[in-house]
Amino acid sequence: MQWTSILAIYFLFLVFSAFVLLPFGVRTHDEAGIEKVPGQADSAPVEFRPGRLMVRAIVLAAVLTTLYVANYINGWIGPEDLIFWGPSAG
Known part of the structure; x- marks a missing residue:
């Protein structure tokens, strides 16, 4: 595998990871006991x-x-390990 392919795969995992981790560790103003700004x-x-x-x-x-x-x-x-349905190898 070329290093550019590894870099591209890393970038895809990085973006995916950032979106997956976004909601973790976030506290709202109600949870923190802080007053909200009007319209927030x-x-x-x-x-x-x-x-x-x-x-x-x-x-x-x-x-x-x-x-x-x-x-x-x-x-x-x-790929053959990921076939969960369809004709069996029999």
């Missing part, structure tokens, strides 16, 4: 920390990319 949405976070989110996403994407490349090299799970 009920679900607005007290403080948004994009740096913390990106650090978590970078670590998760690195782990997922490592597992993906290790599976590519060692062939642990192949």
Whole structure:
């Protein structure tokens, strides 16, 4: 596998991880006991920390990319292992 392919897969995992991790660790003003600004949405976070989110996403994407490349090299799970329905190999 070329390093550019690994980089592209890492970037895809990074974006996916950031969106998956976005709702975790978020507290609303009601949960924190802080008064809301008039017109503010009920679900607005007290403080948004994009740096913390990106650090978590970078670590998760690195782990997922490592597992993906290790599976590519060692062939642990192949396309034939992912067929859950249809004709059996019999």
